[in-house]
Amino acid sequence: MTKKSKNKIFLFPLTLAVILFASIIIIFSPVGKKSIIKIIPTVTPTLIPSSDYICPKNEWINCMPGPDIVEAECQQDYLNWVKINCPKFKGVAY
Numbered sequence: 523m524t525k526k527s528k529n530k531i532f533l534f535p536l537t538l539a540v541i542l543f544a545s546i547i548i549i550f551s552p553v554g555k556k557s558i559i560k561i562i563p564t565v566t567p568t569l570i571p572s573s574d575y576i577c578p579k580n581e582w583i584n585c586m587p588g589p590d591i592v593e594a595e596c597q598q599d600y601l602n603w604v605k606i607n608c609p610k611f612k613g614v615a616y
Contacts, residue, residue, distance in 0.1 A: 575600060575603050575604070575607070577604065577607065577608035577610070577611065578595060578604065578608065578611060581610055581611060581612040581613075582612055582613055582614070582615050583595050583596065583601070583604070583611075583613075583614045583615070584614075584615050585614050585615065585616055586615065586616060587616075596614070601614065
């Protein structure tokens with residue numbers, strides 16, 4: 523047998539043992555799935571009630587700048603509300 527074939531024969535079981543050992547450490551580590559879930563917060567949008575706002579009729583809001591015209595639909599407070607409360611809303615066109 524050549525040295526190369528001996529190295530290959532030795533490397534395969536060693537690699538397999540390292541993978542098995544790493545898998546066992548991950549499975550039985552003290553940081554379980556419950557701990558990981560606590561570390562990574564999940565963000566769920568909550569509805570922001572407001573009687574002043576209604577969802578836009580279209581999926582897109584046109585906020586192209588015009589001469590001295592500031593659209594109420596383009597105000598940041600309204601856009602924040604729309605993103606959370608209007609499921610059909612897709613975005614703003616500038």
